Amino acid sequence: VHRYLSYKNRIPPGAKPLPGPWGLPYIGRVHDIPEEASWMKFYEWNKEFGPIYQMEMFGTTHVWISSEQVAHEILAKRAAINSDRPTIPNLPDNRTSGDYLALLGRTETWKRQRKLCNHLMHTSALASLHQYPTRERDRFLYLMASDPSKYLEWIEQFTSRTVSRLSWGTAKPAQILRHTTFGLLQTISPSGALPNVISFLQHVPKALSPWKKKEAARHELEDRLFRANVSFVERSLESGRGEESFIGTFLKSKQSPDEKEATKWGDKTEAMHTVGLMAIAGALTIGSPIQSFILAMCHYPDVQKTLQKEIDEVCGGRCPQWEDREKLPMLRAVVKEVIRWRPPVPTGIPHASEKDDVWNGYFIPAGATIHALEWGITRDENTYPNPEEFLPSRWISPGYPTYREPLTQYPNLNGFSQFGFGRRTCQGVPIVEQDLFLSMGGMAWAFTIQKKIDPQTGKEIPVHWNDYTPLLIAKPCRFEFDAIPRTETRMEEMREMFEKAKEEEEEHDADLEMDIAQFEKDLGKEKIYRDRTCEQEVRQKQDSTTSGSGSEDGTASESASEGGSESTEDSPGLEFRDSSSEADTDDMASPLGSPKMTRFPLDGSIMGGGKQRMIGGEPLVQGLEVPGAWRW
Numbered sequence: 001v002h003r004y005l006s007y008k009n010r011i012p013p014g015a016k017p018l019p020g021p022w023g024l025p026y027i028g029r030v031h032d033i034p035e036e037a038s039w040m041k042f043y044e045w046n047k048e049f050g051p052i053y054q055m056e057m058f059g060t061t062h063v064w065i066s067s068e069q070v071a072h073e074i075l076a077k078r079a080a081i082n083s084d085r086p087t088i089p090n091l092p093d094n095r096t097s098g099d100y101l102a103l104l105g106r107t108e109t110w111k112r113q114r115k116l117c118n119h120l121m122h123t124s125a126l127a128s129l130h131q132y133p134t135r136e137r138d139r140f141l142y143l144m145a146s147d148p149s150k151y152l153e154w155i156e157q158f159t160s161r162t163v164s165r166l167s168w169g170t171a172k173p174a175q176i177l178r179h180t181t182f183g184l185l186q187t188i189s190p191s192g193a194l195p196n197v198i199s200f201l202q203h204v205p206k207a208l209s210p211w212k213k214k215e216a217a218r219h220e221l222e223d224r225l226f227r228a229n230v231s232f233v234e235r236s237l238e239s240g241r242g243e244e245s246f247i248g249t250f251l252k253s254k255q256s257p258d259e260k261e262a263t264k265w266g267d268k269t270e271a272m273h274t275v276g277l278m279a280i281a282g283a284l285t286i287g288s289p290i291q292s293f294i295l296a297m298c299h300y301p302d303v304q305k306t307l308q309k310e311i312d313e314v315c316g317g318r319c320p321q322w323e324d325r326e327k328l329p330m331l332r333a334v335v336k337e338v339i340r341w342r343p344p345v346p347t348g349i350p351h352a353s354e355k356d357d358v359w360n361g362y363f364i365p366a367g368a369t370i371h372a373l374e375w376g377i378t379r380d381e382n383t384y385p386n387p388e389e390f391l392p393s394r395w396i397s398p399g400y401p402t403y404r405e406p407l408t409q410y411p412n413l414n415g416f417s418q419f420g421f422g423r424r425t426c427q428g429v430p431i432v433e434q435d436l437f438l439s440m441g442g443m444a445w446a447f448t449i450q451k452k453i454d455p456q457t458g459k460e461i462p463v464h465w466n467d468y469t470p471l472l473i474a475k476p477c478r479f480e481f482d483a484i485p486r487t488e489t490r491m492e493e494m495r496e497m498f499e500k501a502k503e504e505e506e507e508h509d510a511d512l513e514m515d516i517a518q519f520e521k522d523l524g525k526e527k528i529y530r531d532r533t534c535e536q537e538v539r540q541k542q543d544s545t546t547s548g549s550g551s552e553d554g555t556a557s558e559s560a561s562e563g564g565s566e567s568t569e570d571s572p573g574l575e576f577r578d579s580s581s582e583a584d585t586d587d588m589a590s591p592l593g594s595p596k597m598t599r600f601p602l603d604g605s606i607m608g609g610g611k612q613r614m615i616g617g618e619p620l621v622q623g624l625e626v627p628g629a630w631r632w
């Protein structure tokens with residue numbers, strides 16, 4: 001009653017509260033919010049109460065906005081008072097600790113880190129991100145061809161290796177990064193940890209709180225990893241080598257004889273955290289639209305054909321490169337439409353208001369948590385007619401509200417609502433744009449993606465339409481599909497691209513001193529990160545026919561993947577039971593576990609997943625295998 005009255009008394013004369021659903025005292029409508037796809041429920045209320053409404057939850061006012069224009073007015077035009085972040089109950093020092101730039105309050109630390117992040121991203125973008133996305137894409141395509149049923153693993157490897165190389169100049173930390181990052185996602189997601197919903201649980205002492213204990217262990221591992229990565233880059237630079245990286249750019253500026261330049265970007269610990277957050281953001285998010293792309297290709301074969309036609313005509317049969325982007329508007333439209341159709345951050349990342357305000361006659365109290373509901377924003381029929389349809393042409397055909405010329409430049413992702421508003425907009429767009437352009441373009445060039453046919457019934461195996469994982473970054477639940485290499489020549493080219501990328505990396509990594517095994521042993525403690533929504537789909541039957549039960553050199557327990565640790569009872573290793581790894585069941589329970597090779601036999605079929613497939617309808621002339629894919 002006291003809270004209600006003090007709230008009422010703060011409303012200036014002539015202003016009124018925002019509309020919203022009626023709720024129970026203190027808890028509001030928390031009982032009505034589903035664990036899965038909560039964004040749909042929030043959007044339902046938007047449809048009932050208008051593009052902006054409010055609701056109380058556990059004593060906090062939450063404002064939900066599902067109109068780009070309103071979000072812009074409140075979060076961008078009034079950025080001076082609406083650019084703070086709320087406290088995350090399960091990570092109570094998120095606003096102050098300086099560990100995670102994206103979660104920091106509007107403090108001086110945030111301002112410094114944001115500037116540094118911007119500088120590092122800009123420097124690498126000018127160098128076209130040092131070719132890392134291209135090299136990793138080349139690796140990714142061949143792995144996809146080797147066994148598409150492990151697509152979740154290959155996609156996560158692609159995104160985490162790319163951002164790891166960008167951050168620290170090497171892909172070696174990528175697997176551990178995935179592990180700690182998925183743990184962080186659980187820590188901060190409303191549906192990931194109970195204290196984020198029932199906020200008073202944050203006051204339970206650590207000894208009695210499983211959430212606090214889990215987060216402390218995860219954070220400790222992450223901190224050690226980031227420190228080791230920075231000292232690795234320092235050693236590399238001292239020995240006159242080391243590839244370009246965000247942290248390398250920072251460390252080089254520190255060596256400048258010009259004192260102003262040397263001190264401009266703050267201290268090393270802060271840079272370590274800034275770069276760490278950039279790595280986290282890249283490892284977490286980009287897999288979502290890549291998976292959604294595959295989902296879209298299963299449901300929209302005609303769009304796939306149009307895309308393939310554009311790529312084949314423009315690139316004359318070769319795989320698209322970043323330099324081709326001006327000539328590939330359809331590919332850019334597909335990239336953008338995937339993000340619109342299935343927003344990777346459907347509830348957005350909330351802002352917090354710092355001052356009482358009146359907008360359009362409505363009162364927004366200081367301390368309110370303001371959500372730009374990205375899901376709702378992409379469903380606005382005025383901007384996006386037929387919003388449920390995957391319709392890339394809305395970006396490149398005159399007549400649609402989102403059409404914009406010149407097509408050599410538009411569509412692109414700059415300023416897209418899905419990357420937030422005002423002073424807190426996403427700083428990762430150059431990476432996102434290049435990763436998605438190359439991976440989606442590469443897949444369209446390489447494969448025909450389609451629903452699988454059940455060999456028993458001869459009918460298509462259904463692919464879900466919109467089942468997504470419930471955490472802050474939503475990804476499609478696992479589904480089955482076929483990725484059929486389009487021609488034999490392309491299969492051969494993919495192998496060559498893979499080999500070349502591998503050679504380059506091996507050459508670079510030849511004498512690198514980086515002891516990743518020291519971290520892997522700790523992963524056993526925090527055994528499984530599991531995304532609940534997809535559990536029923538997890539237990540895929542073991543891939544019994546994949547040939548080769550040992551590694552290339554015949555030792556079944558040979559270390560695999562980046563890390564090189566074994567998967568044993570004591571150290572179960574990298575069991576990434578994120579939706580992204582749910583594919584990796586027994587035979588892939590750990591990418592570090594017993595490596596198995598997928599082979600492309602001489603008879604023109606592909607062995608893998610217990611099935612045989614033809615490549616582009618033509619027999620293969622050469623046996624191919626995935627050389628060292630697991631260990632590399």
Ligand code: HEM
Binds near residue numbers: 425428
């Ligand atoms: C598909 C991929 C991605 C999507 C959809 C995405 C989306 C978002 C969204 C919605 C926000 C919050 C904006 C706001 O509060 O208004 C954000 C913030 C941020 N993103 Fe991304 N992001 C992606 C990838 C990345 C990558 C690869 C990086 C790497 C640097 C990155 C770095 C950041 C940072 C640093 C912030 C925080 C900005 C701040 O709080 O000042 N993001 N992103």
